[in-house]
Amino acid sequence: VLKLFKLLHRTRQEVFKNDTKALEAARQKINEEFRNNRDEKSEEKINELLKIASDVEVILRTSVIQAVHTDSDKIVLIPRKDVLQDNTPYLDKPTKK
Helix, strand or coil: CCCHHHHHHHHHHHCCCCCHHHHHHHHHHHHHHHHCCCCCCCCHHHHHHHHHHHHHHHHHHHHCEEEEECCCEEEEEEECCCCCCCCCCCCCCCCCC
């Protein structure tokens, strides 16, 4: 549980780098969720909560992209290595392998 808690905070720091509002909001939410469930005794419920936390970490790491307003009508995206994926071109008629 502690390992996952630390992993979520490290991921939060990487994903929301240089965004103090998002860093603080994510910190509070992570701490709140773990604090609300710290007295949980059911092994089944604990495993379910750990699965949810693990899924949240993966989604944060692989799906969230920072955006910065540079002008009134421009936004610059700041992708991380984890977000960038190989693009598979769309084919109307797929070829057989």
